[in-house]
Amino acid sequence: MxxxxxxxxxxxxxxxxxxxxxxxxxxxxxxxxxxxxxxxxxxxxxxxxxxxxxxxxxxxxxxxxxxxxxxxxxxxxxxxxxxxxxxxxxxxxxxxxxxxxxxxxxxxxxxxxxxxxxxxxxYPIMPGIEENKRLQIPSDILKTMIKQTSFAVSTNEATPVLTGVLWTIGGGKIKFTACDRHRLATRETNITSGTDIENISFSISGKTLNELNKILPDQNTLIDVVIADNQVLFKLSSIMFYTRILDGTYPDTSKLIPQTFQTEMVLNTKQMADSIDRAYLLSREDKTNIVKMIMREDQSVEISSSSSELGKVTEQIPVNKMTGELLRISFNSKYMLDALKVMDSDLIQIGFTGAMQPIILRPDDSSSLLQLILPYRTTN
Amino acid sequence: MxxxxxxxxxxxxxxxxxxxxxxxxxxxxxxxxxxxxxxxxxxxxxxxxxxxxxxxxxxxxxxxxxxxxxxxxxxxxxxxxxxxxxxxxxxxxxxxxxxxxxxxxxxxxxxxxxxxxxxxxxYPIMPGIEENKRLQIPSDILKTMIKQTSFAVSTNEATPVLTGVLWTIGGGKIKFTACDRHRLATRETNITSGTDIENISFSISGKTLNELNKILPDQNTLIDVVIADNQVLFKLSSIMFYTRILDGTYPDTSKLIPQTFQTEMVLNTKQMADSIDRAYLLSREDKTNIVKMIMREDQSVEISSSSSELGKVTEQIPVNKMTGELLRISFNSKYMLDALKVMDSDLIQIGFTGAMQPIILRPDDSSSLLQLILPYRTTN
CATH class of the missing domain: 3.10.150.10 (DNA Polymerase III, subunit A, domain 2)
Structure with a gap:
């Protein structure tokens, strides 16, 4: 040479x-x-x-x-x-x-x-991948879908399949699911190519998707995705990115998501995120990350956290709309903050089915993104 | 309150x-x-x-x-x-x-x-500092002096005084010295205030000076320096920065610096630094950092380093002027690189007094800055 x-x-x-x-x-x-x-x-x-x-x-x-x-x-x-x-x-x-x-x-x-x-x-030879299962996703949508789900993958290597984001493809849609037993994130989008692919699913490491994210262009370029038995190939203009499919069967998470709510509210995403961020600062000092939310009759919620050593943070934030029973609920502020940060709409809907049931967050203007957080059991 | x-x-x-x-x-x-x-x-x-x-x-x-x-x-x-x-x-x-x-x-x-x-x-009370030993240095000069010397302090906490930069004040001058037994950096400047201060010296932690450096303004503001028995106070417009003087007696380093040279050369600072940087990349793989310099009759020097595992880097760089005996000398490329990086002139003078004697670097246009590096003993 x-x-x-x-x-x-x-x-x-x-x-x-x-x-x-x-x-x-x-x-x-x-x-x-x-x-x-x-x-x-x-x-x-x-x-x-x-x-x-x-x-x-x-x-x-x-x-x-x-x-x-x-x-x-x-x-x-x-x-x-x-x-x-x-x-x-x-x-x-x-x-x-x-x-x-x-x-x-x-x-x-x-x-x-x-x-x-x-x-x-x-040097190992790159796997030959048959191109019969092939679809295209715009780069910017793929980047957003990775950002909105990958943070919720499990970090526990004992169950490798949960350290990945589950891809479910079928019916002209592609859906990402990430779940770490305390929270769940899903995002779906319509696809115009690969619509002949019916009901396949596989899990790709969250870390790998974050690496892919760094290479993906910000512009609206179409990315070719070629799916083989144990590999997925992402084709960019001059780059071929091969990744392994994770071993194991991904659990059925659909039953975790409540279909009806006892309480529903709409509030300002940024105001809620900033308030949770302040409560998080204090709550993490006690390593519990516990934040309490109390719904009030005057269409506001009180966000608070306390640390025995440092003190207490309390904040009242207005709610645009609230229906149903007024609840008191506690949750992990870090998980709530992660979920709020990837909401790309000004307003969010939050649904509750009781103080011990999953909390569901969705953008107010779309049902393609869903974030689920399990509440904490607390004594008051 | x-x-x-x-x-x-x-x-x-x-x-x-x-x-x-x-x-x-x-x-x-x-x-x-x-x-x-x-x-x-x-x-x-x-x-x-x-x-x-x-x-x-x-x-x-x-x-x-x-x-x-x-x-x-x-x-x-x-x-x-x-x-x-x-x-x-x-x-x-x-x-x-x-x-x-x-x-x-x-x-x-x-x-x-x-x-x-x-x-x-x-809360501890800030030390009361008498203002009888007081001088002023322009902020930009103080920043440069710290940058040109503090990297050469010792990291060995067994001799605390050597982890500091020695300040020597007297005769209308202020001089910084840093030394870690393998290299030495000195920089001096004239002062117009505090000229009544005669022959005092003290050592201030290199780490502390780097912290001070972050606070010092880039502009040419005068910084008040107030010296007490065991503290030095730096006064900025709205900030008071107190630091401890390090315990111990700083060794006399003046005898380390040769007064005459066997070989002297003038060369381009950036060309030399870039070349040493490439040789350093390879030399550090063997953790020795050894780089060899061979002076040639055609007014050039050969910079080389080798690693048993990786290979060899060789480079010829022209010398603007060279007088004296042609030497072969080996040194720590990291130390040479550190010294070259703080030279603020386009051309540098390098002086040698033999393959086992200190190497002296100075800017070609000034004698206020001096860098000394001890060579390595090698077999060829």
């Missing part, structure tokens, strides 16, 4: 695959980045077994010659060092030459770096 | 004193912020015993009434919670009222916070 490549393009591509670089791998070859050069361009690959990312750099982009190839080939180079060194090279022009035994020389300006390369044949 | 204060002013003042807030104190009262209110304004005090910071908020600023005082008084409030809560209050107007047993109520908009306050009488 021998080529010259423009530094900025190489750096951008490294930046994309770097999300899959791990220093903690037990498979030595995975501490490297694989570089494949052919007459179309250069492909970088990094993998931590959970995620694999490939980024392609085309030979020519917008009339600019990005790569000058003298000899095609492949090599695996030590990732951490390669990433940092390329960033610090003195010239825009970077020459990479691989000789016998994968001895690699990088030249740029006055600097010459000799690297011990590894055999690319030892 | 009862007053109403504008939130932004209170927050700015909290931000200043927060550098001295510690959560690791063994003296419970120091986990609080002391608030003193009188007819002139409000003073906040925080202290971790090494540093004490007082910030004053005047009652009126630029014709704006910042504080409305109903009753003067003092209280100590739990720092961490107070800092975060004030930032999150809903209204610009913050009412603070202290009742019996230092029970404190903070009101802002719809929020009411009850806090368990502590007795301000238990």
């Amino acid at each position: 021998k080529l010259t490549i423009l530094k900025d393009f190489l750096n951008e591509s490294i930046h994309h695959v770097s999300k899959a670089i791990t220093s903690k791998t037990t498979i030595p070859i995975l501490s490297g980045i694989k570089i494949d050069a052919d007459y179309n361009g250069v492909t970088l690959t990094a993998s931590d077994t959970d995620i694999s990312i490939q980024s392609f750099i085309a030979k020519e982009q917008d009339g600019l010659q990005v790569i000058e190839l003298q000899k095609p080939g492949s090599v695996v180079l030590p990732a951490k060092f390669f990433v940092e060194m390329i960033r610090k090279l003195p010239s825009q022009h970077v020459e990479i030459e691989v000789k016998e035994h994968f001895q690699t020389t990088i030249r740029s300006g006055t600097a010459e770096i000799q690297l011990v390369g590894l055999d690319p044949e030892e | 009862k007053l109403t204060i504008l939130k932004d002013f209170l927050n700015e003042s909290i931000h200043h004193v927060s550098k001295a807030i510690t959560s690791k104190t063994t003296i419970p009262i120091l986990s609080g912020i002391k608030i003193d209110a009188d007819y002139n304004g409000v003073t906040l005090t925080a202290s971790d015993t090494d540093i004490s910071i007082q910030s004053f908020i005047a009652k009126e600023q630029d014709g704006l009434q910042v504080i409305e005082l109903q009753k003067p008084g003092s209280v100590v409030l739990p720092a961490k919670f107070f800092v975060e809560m004030i930032r999150k209050l809903p209204s610009q107007h913050v009412e603070i009222e202290v009742k019996e047993h230092f029970q404190t109520t903070i009101r802002s908009g719809t929020a009411e916070i009850q806090l368990v306050g502590l007795d301000p009488e238990e």
Whole structure:
């Protein structure tokens, strides 16, 4: 392999695959980045077994010659060092030459770096994914759906499937569900492609989706999602993002959600979030995060929390609409804050079916998003 | 105590004193912020015993009434919670009222916070400092002097005095020295006030000076420095920053600096720093940080480093001027990089007195800054 490549393009591509670089791998070859050069361009690959990312750099982009190839080939180079060194090279022009035994020389300006390369044949091959189960989601909607659900996944590795976000696809809809036994978040959206897919579901690690989120463009680009037996592939313009499907059967969470409410209210999302945030500050000092909500006849709610050491926070906030029984209910302020932060409407509906039953939050103008929080049992 | 204060002013003042807030104190009262209110304004005090910071908020600023005082008084409030809560209050107007047993109520908009306050009488009194040893330094020069020396202090707590920067004042000059047995940094400047001070020296913790640096304004304001027996007070417009003088006798470092050189060269600071940075990347993989410099007859130097696992970096950089014997010398690339980064001139002079003798770096256009690095003994 021998080529010259423009530094900025190489750096951008490294930046994309770097999300899959791990220093903690037990498979030595995975501490490297694989570089494949052919007459179309250069492909970088990094993998931590959970995620694999490939980024392609085309030979020519917008009339600019990005790569000058003298000899095609492949090599695996030590990732951490390669990433940092390329960033610090003195010239825009970077020459990479691989000789016998994968001895690699990088030249740029006055600097010459000799690297011990590894055999690319030892690098795991990306899974071949049949494209029969394939759909498209706009990037911005996918980003929002990840943001609105992934925070609610379980952190308990004893039940791996719950550390993921469940994707349920069918009937022209896609639904995300995350649940950690104390709270649940669901968000659904209509899809216009892949409508032939009927009732499949799988769980993808919340952490992985957050990594994907960083790569997804903010613009309204369509992202191809290809689903295989144990892998899902996300195709962006020049990036292929592979992720493993989590083992295990996701529990049926539909029965958790009450269909009718004893008390319902509509209130200002930001006012409620700010008030819970203040109560949270105090409640977390006692590590309980307990906040109390008392509904009042004058169409207001009182939010309060107290800490034996520090003191007490009390706040009255007005309610736009309130129907049903006036309740006193306690809950985890951190969970409530997480749920309120991802509500993208000015007003929210909150539904209660009693002091010991799930609290349901929805945007006032949409039923596509739902957040459920289990209340705390408290004595008063 | 009862007053109403504008939130932004209170927050700015909290931000200043927060550098001295510690959560690791063994003296419970120091986990609080002391608030003193009188007819002139409000003073906040925080202290971790090494540093004490007082910030004053005047009652009126630029014709704006910042504080409305109903009753003067003092209280100590739990720092961490107070800092975060004030930032999150809903209204610009913050009412603070202290009742019996230092029970404190903070009101802002719809929020009411009850806090368990502590007795301000238990809070340590700031040391009274006689103003007979007093000088002034422009803020920007003080900031530069701290930046150019404090990185070279020792991190070994066994010799506390070496974890500080030595201040030597006399003859109308002030000199900073930092030394960790492998390297030394000195910087001096002329002073126009305090010229009556003759030959005093004291060591102030490098960490403390870095905290002071964050508070010092970037503009060319004069900072008052008041020196007492075991404390130094820095006076900014509305901030009093007290710091302890470190115990122990600072060693005489003057003999470490060679007066004549066997080899001298002038080279481009940035080119040298970038080259050393690349060599450092590889050298740190072996945890030795060893970089080799070979002087060549063609008025260039070769910078190289190697790692048994990764490979080798080699670079030729041109030298503007070189006189004396051509040496091969090895040194710690991290120390060299630290020294090069604080050189504020385009060209630097480097002086050598042999492969086992100290390396001296100075800006080409000034003798007020000097960096010394001890070389490594290597076999080739």
